[in-house]
Amino acid sequence: MVRGNAKIEAQKKAAKKQEQMKSAGSQLDARKAALKFTCPICRTPLTSYATTKAHYESKHPKETVPPQEQFDK
Structure with missing residues (x-):
């Protein structure tokens, strides 16, 4: 056998x-810690300012990207 x-x-x-x-x-706790930024237009959670810029370029091309200081709060 x-x-x-x-x-x-x-x-x-x-x-x-x-x-x-x-x-x-929990993976939920890790996810909550990683998602620090939120798109003010569509409320999509984002991980960093760089991903926020990429999100604006792809999803909201007519809008201007907010300055990074706004997200550092």
């Missing part, structure tokens, strides 16, 4: 991975 040993090892590996994921914390 060659597969039996491999199955047990796979179960141990999966259990260990699940424990690591539980101790890592």
Whole structure:
């Protein structure tokens, strides 16, 4: 029964991975910390001023990009 040993090892590996994921914390908290900026026009959450500029160029080309000082608050 060659597969039996491999199955047990796979179960141990999966259990260990699940424990690591539980101790890592919530992904929602990490997402909230990363999304610092919000587009004032469409309320899209953005990660940085550079992504804000790219967002304005692609989604709101007729609008001017707000200065970075406005986002540093």
